[in-house]
Amino acid sequence: MPNATSMSRPALSLDAYAVALALTLAFLVRLNLLPPVKW
Amino acid sequence: MATIVLTPARQENLVSRIAALVPGLLLLIAVGFAGKFIEQFIATYTKAHQITFPNIEYVLWAIVIGLVIANTVGIPRVFQAGVATYEFWLKAGIVLLGSRFLLGDVLHLGGISLMLVAIAITLSLTFMHILGRVFRLKPKLTSLLAVGSSICGVSAIIAAKPSIDADDEDASYAIAAILALGAISLFTFPLIGHSLHLGDKAYGLWAGLAVDNTAEATAAGALYSNAAGQVTVLAKTTRNALIGFIVLGYALYWSSRGQAHAVGNKAAFLWNKFPKFVLGFLLISLLATLGFFAKPQLASLANLSRWAFLLTFAGVGLRTNLRVLVKQGWRPFAVGAIGEVFIALLTLGLVYGADRYLHL
Numbered sequence: 001m002p003n004a005t006s007m008s009r010p011a012l013s014l015d016a017y018a019v020a021l022a023l024t025l026a027f028l029v030r031l032n033l034l035p036p037v038k039w
Numbered sequence: 040m041a042t043i044v045l046t047p048a049r050q051e052n053l054v055s056r057i058a059a060l061v062p063g064l065l066l067l068i069a070v071g072f073a074g075k076f077i078e079q080f081i082a083t084y085t086k087a088h089q090i091t092f093p094n095i096e097y098v099l100w101a102i103v104i105g106l107v108i109a110n111t112v113g114i115p116r117v118f119q120a121g122v123a124t125y126e127f128w129l130k131a132g133i134v135l136l137g138s139r140f141l142l143g144d145v146l147h148l149g150g151i152s153l154m155l156v157a158i159a160i161t162l163s164l165t166f167m168h169i170l171g172r173v174f175r176l177k178p179k180l181t182s183l184l185a186v187g188s189s190i191c192g193v194s195a196i197i198a199a200k201p202s203i204d205a206d207d208e209d210a211s212y213a214i215a216a217i218l219a220l221g222a223i224s225l226f227t228f229p230l231i232g233h234s235l236h237l238g239d240k241a242y243g244l245w246a247g248l249a250v251d252n253t254a255e256a257t258a259a260g261a262l263y264s265n266a267a268g269q270v271t272v273l274a275k276t277t278r279n280a281l282i283g284f285i286v287l288g289y290a291l292y293w294s295s296r297g298q299a300h301a302v303g304n305k306a307a308f309l310w311n312k313f314p315k316f317v318l319g320f321l322l323i324s325l326l327a328t329l330g331f332f333a334k335p336q337l338a339s340l341a342n343l344s345r346w347a348f349l350l351t352f353a354g355v356g357l358r359t360n361l362r363v364l365v366k367q368g369w370r371p372f373a374v375g376a377i378g379e380v381f382i383a384l385l386t387l388g389l390v391y392g393a394d395r396y397l398h399l
Contacts, residue, residue: 019319
């Protein structure tokens with residue numbers, strides 16, 4: 001059973017970090033702060 | 040507003056955790072680049088020497104190199120944490136891929152996927168439970184296998200395990216069976232798709248509906264073609280979005296039988312299980328639809344997504360340990376395998392029908 005500490009401070013999931021990274025990259029691209037990315 | 044203060048001890052902890060990821064991350068990059076290099080080398084060499092040779096995608100090379108390393112020299116402990124980040128790159132790649140879809144396409148293809156997913160899930164869950172009884176598997180192991188094969192593989196099993204109070208052994212069996220079947224699907228789906236001359240959209244939809252793990256589904260789609268890979272990700276993302284509802288259904292079923300703890304707030308439960316990267320995918324797709332990005336910027340985002348997937352494909356090979364998969368009992372594997380064949384045939388029929396009547 002989850003204890004009081006883990007209930008009050010849920011850890012950020014992997015998904016949240018992945019979304020944060022992707023959005024950051026998208027905004028950097030939008031603001032032309034990243035050079036064009038080639039494949 | 041709360042302020043987060045990093046004490047020197049916590050800073051050191053964070054730095055050491057990030058540093059622990061570096062060796063494995065470098066291995067992912069090396070394997071991914073090796074796959075890309077081999078594809079380009081073969082293409083250049085065969086063109087220069089006018090040799091007819093089928094183009095073997097970097098996806099397959101990266102996975103095979105990873106498989107060879109993992110099953111010969113093995114993955115030393117120092118690399119393991121970094122290799123495990125492949126799922127993180129997968130999710131970041133999926134969010135970035137949202138830029139390739141206008142929201143209208145998402146709603147059209149996603150709507151068709153959702154309808155097909157609902158039919159496929161209902162029938163496959165029923166079939167898996169019948170199989171579980173025939174093979175006399177423990178009911179909770181059957182539940183885990185059913186969730187894993189009808190929704191999204193390992194993530195679904197991990198999400199369902201605590202909700203239905205399944206034991207570790209059942210979860211390990213189910214995960215091993217799903218991983219083994221995912222590895223087989225990865226190589227068989229593109230071959231079947233080509234032999235049936237499926238179009239990119241039809242194949243992409245089929246792979247997204249039938250291959251369990253998101254990483255393997257993404258690879259199976261990309262192995263067929265870039266366009267098929269994008270549709271696979273969309274269909275698979277739709278399937279993943281339903282995970283909370285299915286797990287909630289199982290949690291309520293097992294708690295009603297007194298064999299799992301009661302579910303409190305159902306909305307909170309659903310939100311907790313919902314894969315948040317789906318929201319990121321939709322957000323980027325919405326921004327692309329609203330013209331937030333210029334055309335060259337959209338190309339950059341798509342390429343960033345491909346780089347993220349390159350690390351994912353390397354990780355798929357590196358984390359597949361064939362010896363561990365062989366060690367599992369034959370019955371969970373048999374139930375999973377028969378179930379997978381059923382789901383593959385069922386979804387293939389659904390995709391054919393959708394292609395004909397709903398015009399993919």
